[in-house]
Amino acid sequence: MFGKSYLEKHGLTREEFDIILEILRRPPTEVELGIFSVMWSEHCSYKSSKLHLANLYTTGPQVVHGPGENAGVVDIGDGLVAVFKMESHNHPSFIEPYQGAATGVGGILRDVFTMGARPVALLNSIRFGDMGNEKTRYLLDGVVGGIAGYGNCVGVPTIGGETVFHHSYNQNCLVNVFNLGIARKDKLFLGKATGEGNPVVYVGARTGRDGIHGATMASAQLSEESEKKRPNVQVGDPFMEKKLLEACLELFKTDSVVGIQDMGAAGLTSSSVEMATRAGSGMELDLDKVPRREEGMTPYEIMLSESQERMLMVVKKGTLDQVKKLFNRWGLSAEVVGRVTNDKSIRVRDKGKMVAEIDLQKLHDATPKFSRLDSPPFDLLKRRKVDINAIPQPRNLNETLKTLLASPNLSSKKWIWRQYDSQVMTNTVVKPGSDSSMVRIKGTKKSLAMSLDCNSRYCWLNPRLGAAQAVAEATRNVACSGARPLAITDCLNFGNPENHEVMWEFTESIIGITEACEALNTPVVSGNVSFYNQTDDSPIWPTPQIGAVGLLEGDVKPMEQFFKNEGDLVILLGETYLEMGGSEYLATIHGMEKGSPPSLNLQREASLQKLMVHLAHNETVNSMHDVSNGGLAVALAEGLFGPSREDGSRLGLEIYLNADIRPDFPLFSESQSRVVISCHQSKMDEVLQTAREFKTPAKLIGMVKKDRMVVKLNRAPVIDMETKELEEVWSSSLSSMLSMTRV
Amino acid sequence: MKLAVIRFPGSNCDHDLLHALKYRLNLDVEYVWWGKKTLEGYDVALLSGGFSFGDYLRAGAIATLTPVMDAVKEFAETGKPVLGICNGFQILTEARLLPGALLHNSSMKFICEDVKVKVETTNSPFTSALSKGEVLTLPIAHMEGRYVADEVTMKRLEVEDRVLLRYCGKDGQSDEKTNPNGSMGHIAGVLSEKRNVAGLMPHPERACDMLLGGEDGIKFFKSMVGLAKG
Numbered sequence: 001m002f003g004k005s006y007l008e009k010h011g012l013t014r015e016e017f018d019i020i021l022e023i024l025r026r027p028p029t030e031v032e033l034g035i036f037s038v039m040w041s042e043h044c045s046y047k048s049s050k051l052h053l054a055n056l057y058t059t060g061p062q063v064v065h066g067p068g069e070n071a072g073v074v075d076i077g078d079g080l081v082a083v084f085k086m087e088s089h090n091h092p093s094f095i096e097p098y099q100g101a102a103t104g105v106g107g108i109l110r111d112v113f114t115m116g117a118r119p120v121a122l123l124n125s126i127r128f129g130d131m132g133n134e135k136t137r138y139l140l141d142g143v144v145g146g147i148a149g150y151g152n153c154v155g156v157p158t159i160g161g162e163t164v165f166h167h168s169y170n171q172n173c174l175v176n177v178f179n180l181g182i183a184r185k186d187k188l189f190l191g192k193a194t195g196e197g198n199p200v201v202y203v204g205a206r207t208g209r210d211g212i213h214g215a216t217m218a219s220a221q222l223s224e225e226s227e228k229k230r231p232n233v234q235v236g237d238p239f240m241e242k243k244l245l246e247a248c249l250e251l252f253k254t255d256s257v258v259g260i261q262d263m264g265a266a267g268l269t270s271s272s273v274e275m276a277t278r279a280g281s282g283m284e285l286d287l288d289k290v291p292r293r294e295e296g297m298t299p300y301e302i303m304l305s306e307s308q309e310r311m312l313m314v315v316k317k318g319t320l321d322q323v324k325k326l327f328n329r330w331g332l333s334a335e336v337v338g339r340v341t342n343d344k345s346i347r348v349r350d351k352g353k354m355v356a357e358i359d360l361q362k363l364h365d366a367t368p369k370f371s372r373l374d375s376p377p378f379d380l381l382k383r384r385k386v387d388i389n390a391i392p393q394p395r396n397l398n399e400t401l402k403t404l405l406a407s408p409n410l411s412s413k414k415w416i417w418r419q420y421d422s423q424v425m426t427n428t429v430v431k432p433g434s435d436s437s438m439v440r441i442k443g444t445k446k447s448l449a450m451s452l453d454c455n456s457r458y459c460w461l462n463p464r465l466g467a468a469q470a471v472a473e474a475t476r477n478v479a480c481s482g483a484r485p486l487a488i489t490d491c492l493n494f495g496n497p498e499n500h501e502v503m504w505e506f507t508e509s510i511i512g513i514t515e516a517c518e519a520l521n522t523p524v525v526s527g528n529v530s531f532y533n534q535t536d537d538s539p540i541w542p543t544p545q546i547g548a549v550g551l552l553e554g555d556v557k558p559m560e561q562f563f564k565n566e567g568d569l570v571i572l573l574g575e576t577y578l579e580m581g582g583s584e585y586l587a588t589i590h591g592m593e594k595g596s597p598p599s600l601n602l603q604r605e606a607s608l609q610k611l612m613v614h615l616a617h618n619e620t621v622n623s624m625h626d627v628s629n630g631g632l633a634v635a636l637a638e639g640l641f642g643p644s645r646e647d648g649s650r651l652g653l654e655i656y657l658n659a660d661i662r663p664d665f666p667l668f669s670e671s672q673s674r675v676v677i678s679c680h681q682s683k684m685d686e687v688l689q690t691a692r693e694f695k696t697p698a699k700l701i702g703m704v705k706k707d708r709m710v711v712k713l714n715r716a717p718v719i720d721m722e723t724k725e726l727e728e729v730w731s732s733s734l735s736s737m738l739s740m741t742r743v
Numbered sequence: 744m745k746l747a748v749i750r751f752p753g754s755n756c757d758h759d760l761l762h763a764l765k766y767r768l769n770l771d772v773e774y775v776w777w778g779k780k781t782l783e784g785y786d787v788a789l790l791s792g793g794f795s796f797g798d799y800l801r802a803g804a805i806a807t808l809t810p811v812m813d814a815v816k817e818f819a820e821t822g823k824p825v826l827g828i829c830n831g832f833q834i835l836t837e838a839r840l841l842p843g844a845l846l847h848n849s850s851m852k853f854i855c856e857d858v859k860v861k862v863e864t865t866n867s868p869f870t871s872a873l874s875k876g877e878v879l880t881l882p883i884a885h886m887e888g889r890y891v892a893d894e895v896t897m898k899r900l901e902v903e904d905r906v907l908l909r910y911c912g913k914d915g916q917s918d919e920k921t922n923p924n925g926s927m928g929h930i931a932g933v934l935s936e937k938r939n940v941a942g943l944m945p946h947p948e949r950a951c952d953m954l955l956g957g958e959d960g961i962k963f964f965k966s967m968v969g970l971a972k973g
Contacts, residue, residue, distance in 0.1 A: 145852075148853045152794075152853055152855075152884070152886075153755075153797065153798070155755025155793060155794075237797070238797065239752070239753050239797025239798075239799065242753055242755065246752075331752055417855075418853075418855055419853045419854070419855070420853070420855060421853070421855045421884045422855055423855065423882050423884060424756060424759065424792075424884065424949075426762065426763070426951075426952070426955060428955065429954050429955060431956075440954065646913070
């Protein structure tokens with residue numbers, strides 16, 4: 001029965017099977033094998049990453065709950081906390097983009113509201129193959145539709161995110177979804193099954209055969225066979241989620257819930273095992289009581305189903321009637337499926353027969369942890385080598401800038417975010433399209449800014465530096481709105497960890513994230529690892545996605561990236577170096593993805609971010625915009641693409657740069673820790689003086705004008721174009737690439 | 744005067760509507776659960792945006808089968824004002840309290856953005872405090888917002904001055920470019936024959952705070968404050 005192919009189907013090795021025999025002292029039943037299989041899957045056990053994740057910087061006075069809970073919890077003052085996390089749904093989305101992405105949103109919402117928080121903002125980072133890839137359009141359409149279909153219906157605004165196209169994602173798209181909720185600090189709920197004899201209650205959708213072994217699927221590489229795994233992808237029901245969300249939040253106001261957890265990956269198995277393990281208790285389950293939507297399901301199928309919109313909770317004895325009544329009012333049923341025990345075991349019965357009995361302590365302690373081998377890619381030095389002087393100089397930089405703004409990665413993503421309800425809940429004070437998005441918290445003077453970032457080209461060229469840059473950029477974007485960065489969540493997307501080079505990229509990235517988080521005082525409070533984003537020999541580019549959260553307090557106006565008034569002065573914070581390696585300019589204009597990414601001085605970055613928060617709080621500036629992909633020229637142009645003015649005209653710029661160098665380099669260098677700000681003329685001295693106090697270089701580079709963007713280098717115009725022309729190519733590019741027209 | 748915001752499972756702009764009316768316009772407003780059989784004690788009934796019953800089958804279809812909708816029909820028959828916003832508009836057309844239907848946007852995509860709408864009539868309890876031809880900036884957020892009706896109905900709506908709001912540009916002109924979803928006659932909102940039932944796709948409750956980008960929603964709801972004052 002337990003042949004090699006049978007074990008392979010369960011994603012278990014012969015060695016792991018031997019440990020199972022040792023724990024049980026008998027051959028496992030099919031259900032037990034299923035439980036071990038999913039609990040020890042990469043997805044649930046983090047077996048390849050655990051040793052490294054332990055090194056992350058996760059502490060600070062602002063941290064209420066760090067990694068290990070359903071989501072991270074950060075103190076935002078006045079008895080309130082922000083609860084947030086990011087998760088991947090890459091594999092299912094590649095196989096079935098609409099449902100894969102939709103259920104990703106559903107899962108991350110449950111991770112947050114299960115802790116007692118009302119979700120108030122969704123963001124997502126989605127990555128697809130290049131535009132020439134035939135699947136790109138289909139995947140993009142499905143993923144965006146799925147995110148919109150689910151989030152819009154549940155009524156949580158999708159306020160921002162990131163979209164990247166690159167051939168390394170041709171065979172493995174990425175769908176990383178972020179959710180943030182607000183809770184009272186003294187009203188948090190954890191996934192713990194305590195109190196012997198307390199009933200274990202199942203609420204939400206009935207259990208079907210969908211998603212069986214989804215967690216195991218996400219722990220292996222995709223192959224041509226993956227298409228056949230379509231039935232493994234779960235189907236989402238956002239209406240059920242909405243009812244579940246409202247009912248749970250209502251229930252949390254009563255005094256009946258002891259512990260609660262979403263039945264996510266590995267469904268009933270992981271929720272019951274994890275809740276009992278965390279509490280050091282035990283649990284008995286009676287599968288006859290589990291609501292089902294299909295006849296004839298086996299105990300194995302019930303335990304491993306990943307049907308969506310289900311929660312497992314432990315309630316206080318004696319409150320059951322109240323709980324049932326509340327859920328019934330929302331058209332949901334609550335069924336008792338078991339009880340809490342105190343013998344550190346999980347026992348599962350079906351039709352009175354014991355089908356699984358496992359010692360939880362042993363199951364947990366024996367979870368495999370690998371110290372996988374790692375080594376740098378053999379061609380790393382070749383990747384980093386580039387002779388920038390050999391790069392031909394474009395003759396017409398107007399055209400170069402237009403080409404960059406029209407490129408898939410820099411062009412406007414309005415086609416995407418127009419499909420998301422970004423305003424429901426009436427809290428969105430900075431809408432999609434700026435550096436970070438922001439929601440206010442009603443009844444307080446607090447707002448929260450959020451941004452998701454990662455430059456995977458930097459990470460491919462130098463994972464340690466690239467990962468640190470992702471943290472720096474995400475927190476800088478948050479600071480661009482004036483908010484003080486508080487903490488981050490991560491979603492670490494990599495190829496096959498059994499590949500030494502992939503493992504090296506992973507371990508280097510962890511070091512980079514740790515260094516940056518420590519220097520910027522933004523601990524990691526939650527996260528997710530997604531390995532096996534690889535098809536055959538092609539792993540995705542390392543993508544340690546970072547989501548940063550910041551707090552804006554008091555009567556401070558949130559900042560946007562858009563220039564506001566004609567006559568305002570434009571100041572560049574930070575220094576521009578001759579750093580062309582890994583730039584969007586090299587990639588898009590010269591077809592070269594090479595070189596060393598720009599350097600990053602974390603102390604300078606920290607000072608810069610403090611300066612920005614200070615400037616916003618003193619209302620010294622009118623706009624702030626981070627200089628990132630595409631360099632200064634692109635950042636300046638983006639600052640002009642704000643909401644249209646009443647008279648239909650457009651703002652413009654007149655910029656003066658001085659450098660003894662060919663013009664394309666200062667325009668498109670991607671030197672880090674730079675921000676373009678604008679302020680009223682009367683505030684210039686104050687800005688420059690404050691910058692000195694924060695030890696940040698600041699230079700007046702020009703003025704906000706009307707209609708045209710003009711950049712002069714050593715007084716000679718190198719860019720001179722109508723704002724409308726630039727905006728036209730930038731805003732129409734994506735939809736025309738997708739050959740869709742606005743109605 | 745007391746206003747009722749009717750809640751169905753799946754409503755998701757109910758909080759926003761209540762918040763705007765209560766805190767931005769100081770109106771006396773309460774939630775009414777879909778199981779209620781009467782609207783006694785209320786003077787205005789409001790149906791909010793969202794996805795009532797998941798919008799399964801058709802947007803707004805299942806909500807019409809609830810007890811509270813029988814109460815809304817009775818309420819409307821007595822001439823009391825009923826306003827449906829977005830999903831509320833869809834429910835009112837499904838319930839035949841308003842003519843026409845709301846189909847998938849012509850782009851077949853969900854659209855969330857600010858649009859301009861022109862006030863076409865002030866002869867209604869919801870627009871009496873506005874001026875005819877006034878242009879408001881209000882957000883839309885819908886998948887099924889393309890207003891359609893048969894030829895006779897379209898003609899009657901125009902002749903009987905029952906077009907409430909029309910999508911337009913900043914100068915009030917309406918053409919294909921200013922029509923976000925392909926609605927017939929660029930219609931964004933309509934009135935019932937008795938003029939006491941109104942439906943509109945834009946969300947005035949989302950435009951009641953400068954912090955969120957505009958206050959034209961307050962202008963829109965001002966007529967209701969007028970009602971309250973009698």
